[in-house]
Amino acid sequence: xxxxxxxxxxxxxxxxxxxxxxxxxxxxxxxxxxxxxxxxxxxxxxxxxxxxxxxxxxxxxxxxxxxxxxxxxxxxxxxxxxxxxxxxxxxxxx
Numbered sequence: 001x002x003x004x005x006x007x008x009x010x011x012x013x014x015x016x017x018x019x020x021x022x023x024x025x026x027x028x029x030x031x032x033x034x035x036x037x038x039x040x041x042x043x044x045x046x047x048x049x050x051x052x053x054x055x056x057x058x059x060x061x062x063x064x065x066x067x068x069x070x071x072x073x074x075x076x077x078x079x080x081x082x083x084x085x086x087x088x089x090x091x092x093x094x
Contacts, residue, residue: 066074
């Protein structure tokens with residue numbers, strides 16, 4: 001009988017230890033998930049910054065390959081598009 005009680009006490013101690021370990025692992029898991037979310041957000045922000053910089057690089061490359069006549073023609077077309085957009089916006093606002 002005494003041996004059975006010792007085994008039960010030993011089993012209870014082991015179960016308590018496992019419960020503590022489980023709780024610790026749950027807390028650690030939550031912490032790691034939060035850290036992962038922060039790192040993913042940071043990575044997404046850096047990806048966006050890289051995309052913006054790449055667009056700027058592309059624009060600079062494009063700008064450097066055009067001669068003056070092409071640049072003026074492109075500026076006129078952009079101005080025309082902007083005027084058309086302004087007209088559409090004014091129509092929508094009325």
